[in-house]
Amino acid sequence: MAESEEDDLNAAERALGTAPRDGESAAQHQARKGWDAMLAPLALAAPPAEPPADMFARIERGLDSGAESAKIIHLAERRARRWRAVAFATSGIAACLVVVVGAGLIMLAENLRITAPAPQQSYVALVTPEGGGGPAMIVEVNTTTGIATLRALRVDKPADRSLELWRIPPGGAAQSLGLVDPGRSVSLINAALEPGDTLAVTVEPPGGAPGGVATGPIVLSGPLIETR
Amino acid sequence: MGSQDEELSPESLLTRVARQDRAAYRRLYDLSSSKLFGVALRICRERSLAEEAFQEAFIGIWRTAADFDPLRGSALAWMAGVTRNRSLDLLRKRGRGDRPVEDDEIEKLLAEAGHMRADQADLNALLQCLERLEETPRQAVMLAYCAGLTRDELAARFAAPANTVKTWLRRALQALRGCLEE
Numbered sequence: 423m424a425e426s427e428e429d430d431l432n433a434a435e436r437a438l439g440t441a442p443r444d445g446e447s448a449a450q451h452q453a454r455k456g457w458d459a460m461l462a463p464l465a466l467a468a469p470p471a472e473p474p475a476d477m478f479a480r481i482e483r484g485l486d487s488g489a490e491s492a493k494i495i496h497l498a499e500r501r502a503r504r505w506r507a508v509a510f511a512t513s514g515i516a517a518c519l520v521v522v523v524g525a526g527l528i529m530l531a532e533n534l535r536i537t538a539p540a541p542q543q544s545y546v547a548l549v550t551p552e553g554g555g556g557p558a559m560i561v562e563v564n565t566t567t568g569i570a571t572l573r574a575l576r577v578d579k580p581a582d583r584s585l586e587l588w589r590i591p592p593g594g595a596a597q598s599l600g601l602v603d604p605g606r607s608v609s610l611i612n613a614a615l616e617p618g619d620t621l622a623v624t625v626e627p628p629g630g631a632p633g634g635v636a637t638g639p640i641v642l643s644g645p646l647i648e649t650r
Numbered sequence: 651m652g653s654q655d656e657e658l659s660p661e662s663l664l665t666r667v668a669r670q671d672r673a674a675y676r677r678l679y680d681l682s683s684s685k686l687f688g689v690a691l692r693i694c695r696e697r698s699l700a701e702e703a704f705q706e707a708f709i710g711i712w713r714t715a716a717d718f719d720p721l722r723g724s725a726l727a728w729m730a731g732v733t734r735n736r737s738l739d740l741l742r743k744r745g746r747g748d749r750p751v752e753d754d755e756i757e758k759l760l761a762e763a764g765h766m767r768a769d770q771a772d773l774n775a776l777l778q779c780l781e782r783l784e785e786t787p788r789q790a791v792m793l794a795y796c797a798g799l800t801r802d803e804l805a806a807r808f809a810a811p812a813n814t815v816k817t818w819l820r821r822a823l824q825a826l827r828g829c830l831e832e
Binding site for chain 1: 684688691708759762773775776791798800
C-alpha cells in the first residue's frame with residue numbers, strides 16, 4: 423500500500439495521541455495499525471491495579487445488552503472475511519474482478535444447462551466508527567430485489583444534528599442516500615450500489631447537508647463487498 | 651512448554667475469544683484484568699473513569715479480538731494498547747484540563763517501565779530503543795503515550811514551539827521504528 427511519508431507520520435502521531443483520531447478514514451485507520459502495535463508494549467508499563475470485584479459481571483451485562491446486534495455483526499463479518507480471504511489470495515483488485523466475472527460466467531453456463539433460478543447476489547458493508555471499533559451499521563444489498571437494508575446498530579447522533587448516509591463510488595463524488603436514525607432499520611429501494619463503493623455517514627445540519635454536498639466530519643465508513 | 655501452558659497463553663485465549671468463546675474470555679480476564687486496569691488507571695488517573703474505560707475496553711476486546719495479529723506483537727500488549735486508546739478517548743471526551751500531570755510523572759513512568767521490562771520481551775525491546783533517543787524527545791514520547799499529553803501541553807512543558815515538538819515526536823517515532831526493525 424503506497425502512502426506518502428507525511429501520511430505515515432500523521433498516522434504515527436495519531437497512534438501516539440498527539441494528533442486527533444476522530445474523523446479518520448478507513449485507509450488512515452489502516453495506516454495507524456502498525457504504529458499502534460509498535461507503541462502498545464509501552465502501555466503495559468503501568469503498575470497493576472485490581473478492578474472492582476463485580477467488574478466482570480458488569481462487562482458481561484454490557485456484552486449481553488449488545489448480544490443481538492453482535493450476532494448479526496458476527497455473521498456478516500464471517501461472510502465478509504470469507505470474501506476478503508478470496509480477494510487476498512488472488513492478490514489485487516484486477517484479479518478479484520476476474521474471479522467475479524469468471525464465477526458469473528460459470529453460473530450463467532450452469533443456468534443455461536439446468537435452468538436453475540437466477541443466481542441471487544448480495545453485497546454487504548460493515549460500516550465502522552472512525553477511529554476503530556466494531557461495526558456500528560450494516561448495509562445489505564440484495565441485487566435481485568434491488569433493496570438495500572440498513573441496520574443502524576450503535577450510532578450516536580449529536581443533539582441538533584442529522585446523520586447522513588453517502589455512497590462514494592471509487593474515484594467519484596459522494597451521493598447522498600438520505601438521513602440515518604440511530605436504532606432504526608431502513609430499506610432503500612433501487613439504491614444504485616456497487617461492490618467497491620464506500621458507504622460513509624457524516625454529521626450534518628438538521629435535515630441534511632445543504633446542496634447535497636457533505637459538510638460534516640465522517641463518523642462511520644466501510645467498503646461494500648460481495649458476499650455470495 | 652507443556653501443551654497446557656500453551657492453551658492458557660494470552661495468545662491462544664485471544665484467538666478463542668475471536669471465535670466468541672466465553673470461557674476463554676473469562677480466563678483471559680482473570681489473567682489480564684489487573685494489568686489492564688492498571689493501564690486504564692494510569693491514563694485516567696481517577697478510579698471511576700478508569701472503571702468505565704476498562705469496562706468499555708474489555709468489551710471492545712471481545713468485539714475486535716479478530717483484529718489481533720500475532721505477527722505484530724503479544725496479546726497482552728495488544729490488549730493494553732486497546733485499553734490505553736479507549737482510556738485516552740474517554741479522558742479527552744470528558745475534558746481533562748483540570749488535572750495536570752505532576753512534574754515527577756516522567757520519573758515515575760520510567761521507573762515503572764524499568765520494573766516491568768524483565769517479564770515483557772516486547773516492552774524491553776521498545777525501552778532499549780527509547781534509550782537511544784535524546785532525552786527530550788524520549789520524555790515527550792513517553793508523556794504523550796503514557797500520560798496522554800497533547801502537543802500543546804508538551805510545548806508548554808518543554809518551553810518549545812508546538813511545531814518543534816511535532817518535529818521531535820515525528821523524528822523520534824521514525825527512529826524508534828528503525829531501531830525495532832534492526
